[in-house]
Each structure stands twice: as structure tokens, then as C-alpha cells.
Amino acid sequence: MSKLQDVFENHKAFIPFVTAGDPSAQATIDQVVALAKNGADIVELGVPFSDPIADGPVIQAAGLRAFAGGITVDGVFDIVKAIREQTNVPLVFLTYANIPFKYGYDAFCARCEELGVYGLVIPDLPEEEADEILTYTEKHNVDLIPLVSPTSGPRLKKLVRYATGFIYIVSALGVTGQRSSFAQNLDDLIADLRKVTDAPLCVGFGVHTPEQAKNLAKVADGVIVGSAIVQLAQDSDDAPKAVGDYTKAMVEAIAEA
Template identity: 40%
Template structure:
């Protein structure tokens, strides 16, 4: 049985390990390939996997992930198709799947129905980057009742008071956004995030993951040294899948995942 997000962090903490959290877009290039990729990421050491639902107005995402979503939508990928695929693969992998989506899609499907169906699919967590904290109570309650952990985000512009509120409400872990703006590959990381991590760790003992802009082994090693519990790489993985080639893409993706996993496990 797949563990919850919280259980994964408890196990990693016992071993003083940091979580690898790759992100991919469901349905790019198609759902059969997405299923293969989920199995590859699980086999190569992903602790948790973020699975983005393709959405036409993904405001938090940069060009790489937006283009992946557009490709999936252009091929007719639907919400129900994605959940059917998740249901097929979740029982075969140990990495819990966290659904990444936008609030409007949840509202369109009906909040209670949405949470119930992603739980039925075998997903274990949910990230909604545009969910206002002030409107999160219903979703938090429904997730709690349905075995889904709602992961809340902290940005570099969050006030101390707001960080305290987010930390109190968050389920599973806290997600620190490493830079303002959208997701993407960046050559340099915002070093002020190191201080933000220290602030959050003073407020709560909940696990902390960090993402947005982290894309290579040296950045992974740098961010891990700041004391986080997990590192998210999105655009870097999605970019490996773009321009899919049946002969080379999965081999290259496997190699990249191995490389990032080695960086995560690197002991300084």
C-alpha cells in the first residue's frame, strides 16, 4: 500500500534523508507514456511525485509547463482520463502521487466530488497554487475526511503572520516557493530563501519542500544544505519529455532522475 505524504517524510526523517519530488504534466505526450514515466520516477528514487493536471490558464507555470499542458489538452486529455491512469498506476508504485491543479478546475468539478474522486484514484496529496488561504477551510476539511493531504504554499513575499497561519493549516508538508513569479529553469537561486527556510523552521516542525527554479544537481546540493526536507524539480523534468522521442526520451529521463537522486543523497 502506498504511504501518505506524511508517512514518507517520517520515514525519510528517521534516515536523515531528503525527498526527491519530481513534477510532470499528465498526458504529455500521452497517458500511456505518463504511466511509464511515473513508474520510472518511482523506480529511480522519487519519494513523492507531483502530477500536474493539464489546464489552459496555469498562471503559476512558466512556458515549459504551460506548453506541456497545451500539448496534452490539444490531444484531448480529460480529467477523467488522467484519474483512470492514476488508478491503474498507483497500486504499482510506492511513491505517493500528489495532484497539482488550479482552483477553478476544482470548483468546476465540485469541491467535494473532486476530492472524493482523486482519493478513489489512489492519489495521496493535492497542491492548488492559486487557492487563497482565506478560502481554504472547506478544501482542508474535505481533504482530511478523504485521506488527501492539502499542501499549502509559502512565497518569498509572505508576511510572518501569514506564514504562521499557513504552517498551522498545512497538511503533509509546507511548500516554499523559491522565487517570485512563475515556474521555470533558473541559473541562480534567490539566496534570501535560505533565511525564509530558517524562519519557517522556527515556526513549525512540519516538513518543508522547496521548488520553482531548481533544475540541476548543483542547485539541488545547494538547496539541500539549507535544511529542507524535500526538493521539487518541475520544468527540468517536463523539459526532458518535450519533443518526445520513443527511442531516447525515456532513457534520458531515467539518466537525469538518477543524476538528481545522487545529488539529493550526496553527503557533504
């Protein structure tokens, strides 16, 4: 049984995102602890990468700040280790494919298992290339979380074939960042996915208001928020309090769905 699926038992999940190392390791640790204390069900940790094709300007800038602070892949694992001393909130990585490939799939997934990273979201992993890393995610009890977009259409069955933890539904085409509207066929996409998978369905890309979160939680099993939280932390003199208060408001909105 996937540890991530346990989160969704009779419950709609709020999944915030932070970039590991932005602007420092300690800042990330403090923010994740604040997110967990204020009701985050899963926290998505972004592993900074030099060519983040799915990231909008806010998260790209966060990655640059993390690199300026000296972040490395082992540094990200050190952050996870420190987080685990303070909270057991489920963690997943958002990482580009080259990072676990260069680290070594087996070694990367083994460290995830050792430190309590329950899943991997890999935006640039083609479905036809998933089998190689699946060998190691399955070996080390780490969920490989597929991304599905409004244009996936006939490829849905293939895309969700390995889904165990949850499925990440991209709410609209393009890169990450706050949006005022989502794909018109989002409800249809969710309905189509329900026909081919029992995995929880979580919607991200562009979500930033409690009202949006509430409306999405009426049709999905979870809501993912990235850019809004990263920007809030960047703009605040007290990032842990700012992201904690925001999380509390989002969790309350989702509970009303």
C-alpha cells in the first residue's frame, strides 16, 4: 500500500510546494515545518535544476536563489534529514529526470526510502522511458507520480499505468504560475481519469486562492500550490508564519468542498 494513498482516506489533501534551498537550507526546513503544523497533508520539495522546463518565473527564480546558496542534490537530502527530525509530514520530490539519472536511479531511490521521501514527480520523464526508473522506485517503495495534462487524451491509460501514490493533473497548458482560470475540459479530464484509475487525483499549476482550492476540491482529491507559496515566502519578512497562515486558510477552504 502506498504511504501517500493513506493521506487521501476520507480526506481532501492540500499539497504545498517549496524549492529546496531557497534561499537557504534552514529557510526550507523552517517553512516545511510551518506548512506541516498548519495542516499540509503532503509537502512537495522541488530539487533545483539548471533547465527547469515546466517552471514559471517564480519557481525558476527560487531555483537560482538556491543555487546561489550552494544547494546540491546531497544538500537536498540533508534538508530532508533535518525536516525528519521535526515532522513526519509526507514528502515528495519534484525533480527533473537528469538529477536521479546522474545520481544513479538505485542510489537516489534508496536515499528517498531511507529518509522518508514517499514519491517522485518528474515533469520531463516521457511515459515510454518510465520503466527504467520504475524498477528502482518499486524496489525502494517510492511512488512514481505521473503528470497528466488537458491534452493527454487517448494516452491517459498509458500515463496512469504506474500510478500508485497520486496523479498530478496539470490544470492548464504552459508553465507553473498563478492563473485566474483553468482548462475548460478539466472536469471532463478528471471524469475520464476516474474510469481508468483508482489513484487519487490532485490538481496543480496556477492554483493560488482559497476559492479556487475549494472549487477544485469538489471534483479532485487534492490541490497542489507552488508559485503562490514560493512568492509569499520571498515577499515576507517572516516566511514560516506567512506560508503557515496561507496553508491554514487553504486547508479550511478545501475542508468546505
